[in-house]
Structure formats: structure tokens, C-alpha cells
Amino acid sequence: MAPCSDAMINDVLTVKPDVTIENVLDIFEQKHIRSVPVVDTDGKLAGLCGLRHVLKKLLPASVTMEDGLKRLDFVIGAAPGIAKRLNKIRDVKVEEVMDKNPIVLHPDTPTWEALRVIALHGSPVPIVDEKTGQFVGMISSQTLLRELQNMTKK
Amino acid sequence: MANNHAENIAHTITEKAGEVAAHGAHGAHNIAHHMPEVVFGWDGMIVSSVILCLAYVFIISEKINRAVIALLGAGAMIILGVLNQELAVQGIDFNTIFLLIGMMVIVGIMKESGVFQYVAILAAKSVKGNPRALLAVLSIITAVFSALLDNVTTVMLIVPITLLLTEQLKLNPYIFLVAQIFASNIGGTATLIGDPPNILIGSAIGFSFMDFIYNTAPIAAIIMVVMIVFFDLVWGRKLTTSEKAKSHLLKYKPEEALTDKPLLMKSLFVLTLVVFGFVVGHGHGVEPGTTALTGAALLMLLNIYQFNAEEQTHKVHHALGQVEWETIFFFMGLFMLVYGVEHTGVLALLGEKLLNITGGDIALTGIIVLWSSAVFSAIIDNIPFVATMIPLLESTADSFGGPEAIIPLWWCLALGACLGGNGSIIAASANVMVASFAERAGHRIAFIKFLKLAFPMMLATIAMAHVYVKFMYFS
Numbered sequence: 227m228a229p230c231s232d233a234m235i236n237d238v239l240t241v242k243p244d245v246t247i248e249n250v251l252d253i254f255e256q257k258h259i260r261s262v263p264v265v266d267t268d269g270k271l272a273g274l275c276g277l278r279h280v281l282k283k284l285l286p287a288s289v290t291m292e293d294g295l296k297r298l299d300f301v302i303g304a305a306p307g308i309a310k311r312l313n314k315i316r317d318v319k320v321e322e323v324m325d326k327n328p329i330v331l332h333p334d335t336p337t338w339e340a341l342r343v344i345a346l347h348g349s350p351v352p353i354v355d356e357k358t359g360q361f362v363g364m365i366s367s368q369t370l371l372r373e374l375q376n377m378t379k380k
Numbered sequence: 381m382a383n384n385h386a387e388n389i390a391h392t393i394t395e396k397a398g399e400v401a402a403h404g405a406h407g408a409h410n411i412a413h414h415m416p417e418v419v420f421g422w423d424g425m426i427v428s429s430v431i432l433c434l435a436y437v438f439i440i441s442e443k444i445n446r447a448v449i450a451l452l453g454a455g456a457m458i459i460l461g462v463l464n465q466e467l468a469v470q471g472i473d474f475n476t477i478f479l480l481i482g483m484m485v486i487v488g489i490m491k492e493s494g495v496f497q498y499v500a501i502l503a504a505k506s507v508k509g510n511p512r513a514l515l516a517v518l519s520i521i522t523a524v525f526s527a528l529l530d531n532v533t534t535v536m537l538i539v540p541i542t543l544l545l546t547e548q549l550k551l552n553p554y555i556f557l558v559a560q561i562f563a564s565n566i567g568g569t570a571t572l573i574g575d576p577p578n579i580l581i582g583s584a585i586g587f588s589f590m591d592f593i594y595n596t597a598p599i600a601a602i603i604m605v606v607m608i609v610f611f612d613l614v615w616g617r618k619l620t621t622s623e624k625a626k627s628h629l630l631k632y633k634p635e636e637a638l639t640d641k642p643l644l645m646k647s648l649f650v651l652t653l654v655v656f657g658f659v660v661g662h663g664h665g666v667e668p669g670t671t672a673l674t675g676a677a678l679l680m681l682l683n684i685y686q687f688n689a690e691e692q693t694h695k696v697h698h699a700l701g702q703v704e705w706e707t708i709f710f711f712m713g714l715f716m717l718v719y720g721v722e723h724t725g726v727l728a729l730l731g732e733k734l735l736n737i738t739g740g741d742i743a744l745t746g747i748i749v750l751w752s753s754a755v756f757s758a759i760i761d762n763i764p765f766v767a768t769m770i771p772l773l774e775s776t777a778d779s780f781g782g783p784e785a786i787i788p789l790w791w792c793l794a795l796g797a798c799l800g801g802n803g804s805i806i807a808a809s810a811n812v813m814v815a816s817f818a819e820r821a822g823h824r825i826a827f828i829k830f831l832k833l834a835f836p837m838m839l840a841t842i843a844m845a846h847v848y849v850k851f852m853y854f855s
Contacts, residue, residue, distance in 0.1 A: 287547075291820035294540045294820075295497065299637075300501055300634055300635075300637040
């Protein structure tokens, strides 16, 4: 089976760890994307920041921490507070909200493994060089499906 | 009444001692022809002491998990010939193990009902979000739950909701968390099942649930009241919040936190039965371990009977998964380790030394036990300390005139070890748990900062306990 570099997008928009959440939210809005790889100055993958990570930052720490509160349905009347929290986190740096240990694939990972990871853990997945940790590109559910369709045509 | 009660205890203890003696003789007969021999003809006392000391060093350094160290130490006791496996297993107090496992299963099932959040939110609403009153009620809730459940579970449930409530009220949670550490250790002091040292002592000596209610609970209640007043005067009265923040909190609906009412009713029913079993079982030869483990099985039955075989297996698997096996194996390893030094006579020797120091004065011995166990428990995990002290003190019984004469020493040990758990952030597992939650929420409880406040406060509680034991047992 073909390696997943065949289904990879090389030309990906990345951000540096010190950009603010406000900037990232603008990028999501303008580029119609839901997540962006965070790459440091050496070209190494520092993390992955998605809309979900930004939303998670809006929750109280007592909910998002390990062994935290399982539900919040008893909290009624706190909505104005949440809106204010969004304003507060605008200047927070992306490195504080991003997933620092995202699942990654390597350029020579077989497409089947990429399919397994995306089907079970979601899309997109960053691709990094196994030895150097350099960010190489992204693979998403769309690019993977397209590649699979191409293969059936061949 | 008090006299009568003391006689009761004395009676039970003599009975128990008789049983142990009979059992011991029987056991000795069984294994007489293959007693262990220490390898290379080394001295058993030295080998067992070295193993125990090494284990202590590693446990204190916290570089390697405590359960792993205890199991390795126990293995070394057997492999080096201090004990054989039969003897090592005899050293394990299965009453304690069953009690711990049973309560862990019951609490593990009960917490899924959301009852802890319910109580905390209800309390916060009942004081109308007043921060000063909130500090007091959350401490009281922590103390009461800690008395009936284990401290670690209590703080695991109360701390996240405390963080949410303080965040809503725009308060720094630091002092709330510190108060809860104190409350959990003081509450745990009150009952047989509240704190591991009490479980160990109660199980080894045969104290009943009510013995602890009569002996440790009164002073625990007094210390708790003093502590709440102190926290209120120093911090509570200065806490303020906005009306707006309070109004948000007043809109909370505690009943929404109760996710499973039938489960709550079942758990409360079983918990009540179990406590009832602790109280009446003692007089009928039913030990707490049996009560707790049977209660756990009953609650699992109530929770699964309506499901098919596969779902039942899944649910039971989940319920048993709530048991903190790390703690259980730590206890088992520790029991075997301590039995090694007990078996070789090291602890009896140390007991003699203690008697030499105190000149056989029971009051002085009691006070020394109280203060030293408090200081030791503040520095090291109080579980290994108490596990070692029990056989050591037991060995002094004859010199003082029998098991009933040293009853006050057990209360001194229980009070010192439990209250000593307040002395530092690493002194009790519950403290460590609160600290790790605080860190996750971005409000780190620093070691030294906590020590500066907690150690003197701990000493003050021991001073109160000192007056109490002096008045109760040594006057």
C-alpha cells in the first residue's frame, strides 16, 4: 500500500507558537479551516491548534483538568461569564492552548495506518519526519479519500 | 459508662490476644519442620532491619512508586530467608485489606451518582454564596465525608467543585484548599474507617467503630471547631465577592448534579447498612473487613441484577476497577515487610528501648508516642510508620501489665499519626492529591509556604490532643 506522503498536502499554512488566539481565530475564519499546525523557528512541529482547543480554553480549569468535574449541567446563568472569558483569552498565545502532543504520522507510514488513525482519532493529522521531528505536511480525511479514489481509478 | 466501656474493650482485646496466641501456636506447629533460614547464615535481625530501612529510604525519597518498593522489600524478606511465603502471608492483615477494598468499591459506585457535587452546591446556595460562610461549610462537608469515606476520595470529589465555586465567586481558592486538607485529616481522625492509620490500629487491636467514636471523635470534633474559627478569623472574614458573582451562583441547580437518583438511593442504603454493620458487628464477631466487602458485593448486586450476563460482567469489572490497587498492594507488601522485622525480634528490641527511655511510665510513653508519631507522620507517609509502630507497641504490653494497660497508647498513636498528616504537603495522600489538583488549576501549593503554615498548626492540634489524652487516660 502506498505511503501516506502520497495523500499529504505539502503547502500548508502554519503559525508560530507565540501568535495570539485572536490571530488564529482570524485565520480559521478567513481560510475556512478548523485547525492549524504550530511550527517553531527550527521547522519542528510544536503542536496542533484547532477550534476545539480554543473552546476548551473557555471552560473552567476544574472541568478540563484530569479527574475534573464530569458535567456542568447544574451551572445555570453563567453564560455572560463565558462571553467575557472569550475576550479575556484573545491575547493568550497559541502555545498555551494547543495540543502539545498531537498524534502524528510519518511520510512513509502506510495509507492503511493513516486511514486507521484518521477514522479513529479524527482529521487532520500532521506529518513529521521521524528522525528530525521536522514538520513536513498535513493529511486530512479529504486528501486521504481523494488519494484512495485515485488508486481505484489506476 | 466510661468504665464499663473500657472493660468491654479490655475484654475484647484479651479475647483477641488469646485467639492470636492460639493461632500462632497452631501456625508454628504447621510450619515447624520448614522454618526459614537466612541465607549465608547471616543474622536475621540485621538482614530484616536493612531491608526495612532501605525500603523506608526509597519510600521517603519518593523516587520510585511505594507499592513497587514494598513488594520488592517483601520479596527480599522471603528470598533472603527471613520469612517463608507462609509466614509472609500470615503477616498480611486481611481485615484491613478487605475493609479498604470494600469501601473503595462502595465509594467508587456511589460517586457516579453526583451526590458530592450536589451537597457542595446545595451548601454554597444555602449560604447564599457568602465566601466567608462557604469556607466554613466546605470544610465541614470535607470533614464529614472524610470521616465516613477515605480522605483521598473525598478530596478528589470536593476539590474540583471547590475550584468551580471559587472561580465563579472570583476568589483565590488557595485558602479553601488548605482548609480542606486540614478538614480531611481531622475528619479522618474521628472514625475507624476515616484514615488508614485508624484502620490499621483498629484492625490489629480489635477496636470497634464505636471505640473510635468514643475516643478519637470527641477530640477531632473539638479540633475541627477550633480550626474553623481560626481560619475564619485569619482569612474567612476578609473574603469578599461581588453581588453579581453571587447572583450567578444562586442560579445553580444542585439537583441537576444528581445524575442517577436510583443509584444514590442504593448507595446510601448500602452505606447505612455497612456503618450499622460496623457498629453492631463487633459484638457478634463480624469484623469490619467482612462488613465492608459484603456491603460492596450487595451494592454491586443491586446495581447489576437487571442486566444480562455480559453487561453484568462489564459493570462488575468497572466497579472493581475503582479499587486503587496501588494502595492495596502497598499495604500487602508493607505488612510482609514489617512482619519480617517483627518475626526476627527487631521490633521487640526497639520496644524495650522505648521502655528504657520512659522508665515504664505509661503516661510518658503515651505522650512520646503522640508527639513522635505526629512529627514522623509529617515527614514520611504515616501508613508505614503506623504499620511498624503497632507490633513495636504490642511488644511492650507485658511490661505495662497486659494488652488492656496499653490501650491509651493506641489512641495516642492514632491521634498523632492522623493529625500529623497535616504537617506538610506530602504527609498524607489526600494532601498530595489536593496539591496536584491545585497545580492543574494553576494555583500551586508550594512545599515551604504550606509547611510554614501547616507545621505549627499541626503542632497546635497535637497540643490539644495532648491535653485531651492527659485528661482522658492519664489523670
